[in-house]
Amino acid sequence: xxxxxxxxxxxxxxxxxxxxxxxxxxxxxxxxxxxxxxxxxxxxxxxxxxxxxxxxxxxxxxxxxxxxxxxxxxxxxxxxxxxxxxxxxxxxxxxxxxxxxxxxxxxxxxxxxxxxxxxxxxxxxxxxxxxxxxxxxxxxxxxxxxxxxxxxxxxxxxxxxxxxxxxxxxxxxxxxxxxxxxxxxx
Amino acid sequence: xxxxxxxxxxxxxxxxxxxxxxxxxxxxxxxxxxxxxxxxxxxxxxxxxxxxxxxxxxxxxxxxxxxxxxxxxxxxxxxxxxxxxxxxxxxxxxxxxxxxxxxxxxxxxxxxxxxxxxxxxxxxxxxxxxxxxxxxxxxxxxxxxxxxxxxxxxxxxxxxxxxxxxxxxxxxxxxxxxxxxxxxxxxxxxxxxxxxxxxxxxxxxxxxxxxxxxxxxxxxxxxxxxxxxxxxxxxxxxxxxxxxxxxxxxxxxxxxxxxxxxxxxxxxxxxxxxxxxxxxxxxxxxxxxxxxxxxxxxxxxxxxxxxxxxxxxxxxxxxxxxxxxxxxxxxxxxxxxxxxxxxxxxxxxxxxxxxxxxxxxxxxxxxxxxxxxxxxxxxxxxxxxxxxxxxxxxxxxxxxxxxxxxxxxxxxxxxxxxxxxxxxxxxxxxxxxxxxxxxxxxxxxxxxxxxxxxxxxxxxxx
Numbered sequence: 001x002x003x004x005x006x007x008x009x010x011x012x013x014x015x016x017x018x019x020x021x022x023x024x025x026x027x028x029x030x031x032x033x034x035x036x037x038x039x040x041x042x043x044x045x046x047x048x049x050x051x052x053x054x055x056x057x058x059x060x061x062x063x064x065x066x067x068x069x070x071x072x073x074x075x076x077x078x079x080x081x082x083x084x085x086x087x088x089x090x091x092x093x094x095x096x097x098x099x100x101x102x103x104x105x106x107x108x109x110x111x112x113x114x115x116x117x118x119x120x121x122x123x124x125x126x127x128x129x130x131x132x133x134x135x136x137x138x139x140x141x142x143x144x145x146x147x148x149x150x151x152x153x154x155x156x157x158x159x160x161x162x163x164x165x166x167x168x169x170x171x172x173x174x175x176x177x178x179x180x181x182x183x184x185x186x
Numbered sequence: 187x188x189x190x191x192x193x194x195x196x197x198x199x200x201x202x203x204x205x206x207x208x209x210x211x212x213x214x215x216x217x218x219x220x221x222x223x224x225x226x227x228x229x230x231x232x233x234x235x236x237x238x239x240x241x242x243x244x245x246x247x248x249x250x251x252x253x254x255x256x257x258x259x260x261x262x263x264x265x266x267x268x269x270x271x272x273x274x275x276x277x278x279x280x281x282x283x284x285x286x287x288x289x290x291x292x293x294x295x296x297x298x299x300x301x302x303x304x305x306x307x308x309x310x311x312x313x314x315x316x317x318x319x320x321x322x323x324x325x326x327x328x329x330x331x332x333x334x335x336x337x338x339x340x341x342x343x344x345x346x347x348x349x350x351x352x353x354x355x356x357x358x359x360x361x362x363x364x365x366x367x368x369x370x371x372x373x374x375x376x377x378x379x380x381x382x383x384x385x386x387x388x389x390x391x392x393x394x395x396x397x398x399x400x401x402x403x404x405x406x407x408x409x410x411x412x413x414x415x416x417x418x419x420x421x422x423x424x425x426x427x428x429x430x431x432x433x434x435x436x437x438x439x440x441x442x443x444x445x446x447x448x449x450x451x452x453x454x455x456x457x458x459x460x461x462x463x464x465x466x467x468x469x470x471x472x473x474x475x476x477x478x479x480x481x482x483x484x485x486x487x488x489x490x491x492x493x494x495x496x497x498x499x500x501x502x503x504x505x506x507x508x509x510x511x512x513x514x515x516x517x518x519x520x521x522x523x524x525x526x527x528x529x530x531x532x533x534x535x536x537x538x539x540x541x542x543x544x545x546x547x548x549x550x551x552x553x554x555x556x557x558x559x560x561x562x563x564x565x566x567x568x569x570x571x572x573x574x575x576x577x578x579x580x581x582x583x584x585x586x587x588x589x590x591x592x593x594x595x596x597x598x599x600x601x602x603x604x605x606x607x608x609x610x611x612x613x614x615x616x617x618x619x620x621x622x623x624x625x626x627x628x629x630x631x632x633x634x635x636x637x638x639x640x641x642x643x644x645x646x647x648x
Contacts, residue, residue, distance in 0.1 A: 123201065130205050142205065146212035154223045161201070166226050175223045178320065 024052065026076065027061030028069040034076040040083035046133035066131050071124040078113060078137055106140045114144040119160060207231055211241055215318055255301060255317075257293050267293050267301060269317040283317045297349040297410040302360065304347035307367075312347055312360050314383070328362045328379045328390050343367060343377075346401040348408045350415045352436030358383040359435055361415070362390075365400035374398045380438065399429050399442060409463040409470060410435075416463055416470045416488075418445075430470070430488070430505075446474065446486040446506040464527050471509070473527045473537065483537070485510040485527070510535065510546070512561060537561070 023035045042049040051057055064072060106114070114122060122141060129137040149157055158165055167175075210218055210231060218241065222229040231237055258266045265287040287293065287303060291313070295302045303313040312325040331343060346363045364377040377394040399419035401408070405428070408417040415433040419442070420426065430443045445461075460475035470488040475481075486506040527537045537544040545563040 126205055127202070130202060138205070138208065142208045143212060145209045149209070149213060149221070150217055152217075154220060157221065157224050161224075163225050163228075165224075167223070172223055175229075179219050179222070 024048070024057050025059065025061045026072060027058075027063050028067055028072040029065050030069050032069040032072070033061045034072055036076045036079045037083040040079040044079055044082055044134050044136060046135070048132060064132075067128045068124060070121055071128040074117070074121065074125050075128050075132065075134070075137070078134075081109065081113065082136075104136075104139060106143055110140045111144075114140055117144075203227075203231065207237060207240075210237070215241075219318070255293065255296055257287065264289070265292075267303075267315075269301075283320060285315050285317065285322075288313075294347045295349050295408055295410070297358070298351050300349060300358070302347060302349035304345070304362075306345050306347070307343075312381075314349060314358075314360070323383070325360055325381055325383065326389065328381070329392065331364055331377050331392075344403070346408075346417075348410075348415055348417065348433075350410055350413075350433070350435035352413045352434075354413060354436045357436070361433065363401055363417070365402070376400060378438075395440075397442075398423070399427075399431060401431070406462050409465060411465045411470055412468060414470075418461070418463065443488070443505045446472065446484075446504065446508070462527060466509070471527070472506070481514040483512040483514055484508060485535070512546070534562075 022038050024038050024041055026034045026036060028034070038052060042052050051062065056062070067075070114125075117125065122144060126138065126141040126145065128134075129141055148160060152160070157163070165172075206228070210221060210228075213221070218232055222232045255267055255269050258268055267285040267287055269283045269285070285301065290305045290308070290310070291303045292306065293301060294304045294306065299317065301315040301317060303315065304310070309327050309330060311327045314323045314325060315321070316323075328345075343364045344367045346365075348361045348363065349358065350361060351358050360381045360383065362379040362381075364379070366373045374396050375394050376397045376399070377392065379390045379392045381390045382388070397419075398421035400421070401417050401419050405418040405420055408415050410416075413435050415435060417431040417433060418428060419431045420428045428445050430445055432441045432443065434440070460477070461472045463470060463472050465471070466485070466487060469490065472486045472488075474484045474486060476484055485508075487509045489505050489507065527535070535546045537546075543563075543565040544561040545565065546561050
């Protein structure tokens with residue numbers, strides 16, 4: 001009498017299946033849905049880990065209003081790629097010893113991951129990583145941006161960051177004179 | 187300067203300040219300094235003391251920047267300490283900063299990239315300068331000796347001011363070692379005064395201990411390595427003897443060790459020390475000029491302190507290992523005191539004499555004591571140092587420039603001066619008599635007098 005087994009029991013089975021689902025669905029500010037490995041999301045993002053633990057994950061797509069679809073796609077892509085490269089025990093122990101170092105160097109695939117991004121996409125991703133509490137992704141993106149800045153003139157940096165120069169000409173000249181050695185090449 | 191509101195700049199990308207700080211923290215010092223001219227917000231981030239502290243703590247030691255600090259003395263001009271970054275990218279070493287030295291002052295030491303200036307015969311404030319930012323800190327003048335007669339009718343004393351850093355306590359300390367001036371060798375007390383920068387006040391502390399070994403003007407300058415100060419000292423009676431005084435900056439304990447050339451035949455104790463100390467991969471190394479029977483340049487490395495037995499005045503025990511020995515043949519340059527040795531980033535042992543740079547690769551392990559080496563490269567340097575510098579000294583300090591940015595010292599008794607403060611008309615007048623206004627003139631016509639090579643260390647934090 002399988003059919004008559006009872007609604008309650010079927011419900012129960014479905015719930016168990018849900019709890020066992022290994023992905024969560026995230027919804028970007030512009031309404032697009034993305035699936036991400038639950039394990040990786042919980043491991044890489046403190047915010048998502050909190051939501052998963054607190055049961056505030058929506059099956060129809062958890063709203064992330066602060067994150068655009070392009071950035072969210074990159075976040076999800078990063079999480080899924082990370083899930084595929086789950087560190088072995090040896091790597092974990094070596095990464096523990098790395099913790100004494102100030103910043104961890106990005107791994108090869110992480111480097112490639114951020115290298116292909118446009119400036120805008122990179123900056124959006126930094127903010128998404130910050131919002132989601134993704135320390136590792138923040139590390140990787142900040143590293144990339146700092147690499148882009150090295151050796152650049154203040155003008156070039158303003159362009160990349162889209163920053164308005166709020167100094168007067170005189171103020172700028174003053175700084176350059178005070179710290180002349182740092183501006184040797186400009 | 188007020189911190190501009192992020193939101194007010196509508197056209198700007200709205201990067202949260204914490205992210206911006208995170209990005210800037212990863213930059214080398216030079217880029218950090220340059221970013222202060224990007225915008226007022228950036229400037230406020232970079233100038234924030236907590237940022238500097240973090241930057242110092244997180245910066246990378248893997249690529250130490252080596253700074254050459256030399257003192258240019260030219261008649262009719264004020265002495266100037268010239269700081270050159272030997273590690274900067276490209277082949278040309280670049281002038282980083284010139285610091286005008288006030289009358290009567292001299293460069294007495296370098297530590298983690300900081301320069302220490304003092305007057306060695308008088309009561310005067312000590313200045314510590316950060317060549318990266320141009321900031322100068324004035325340390326209140328040391329008190330008169332608690333025993334002005336040095337216990338035996340001597341009125342005249344000399345001081346040796348030394349700046350040291352303790353990685354354990356993360357504190358900088360200025361030591362003043364006071365000893366009788368020439369002609370009073372029979373005295374046997376050394377007076378020490380210590381001032382802790384950024385400490386909880388307290389000012390100078392004084393104490394003394396019996397010793398006939400003093401850091402004299404003829405002895406090479408002290409070397410700071412990882413919390414220890416290596417101070418060459420001498421006594422003149424009953425016979426002239428040199429020792430290495432090792433002063434622990436944190437604990438302020440001290441030990442005396444014999445020197446390698448007291449053991450070495452062909453080294454006459456009546457000579458001034460023909461030696462110069464530097465930091466060789468974290469070990470104290472002495473470059474010693476041997477004249478007889480054959481001209482050699484020897485590099486002796488002191489055993490690690492944990493291997494040393496703390497015995498004072500033990501001449502039978504050799505605390506040094508001969509690491510490299512170069513045959514200098516008839517080279518006339520060997521006649522002077524060796525000045526300036528360091529290990530560069532490619533592990534080449536560099537030795538600077540006059541306007542030549544001698545280099546030797548240290549990676550080969552075939553060397554054993556007794557075999558003589560030759561320098562692999564001799565590079566002629568573009569500038570002409572003065573032919574007979576009174577004291578031309580190089581010391582290796584290791585680190586990325588980043589660390590130099592950290593002043594991190596907030597001592598109400600000291601007066602740090604920010605290089606970024608507004609210019610005011612007094613600047614020019616101050617320049618004539620006050621160290622606190624560094625001179626930024628970049629010139630190629632300067633001559634080398636005293637030279638220090640220092641490396642900005644990572645642990646400079648505060």
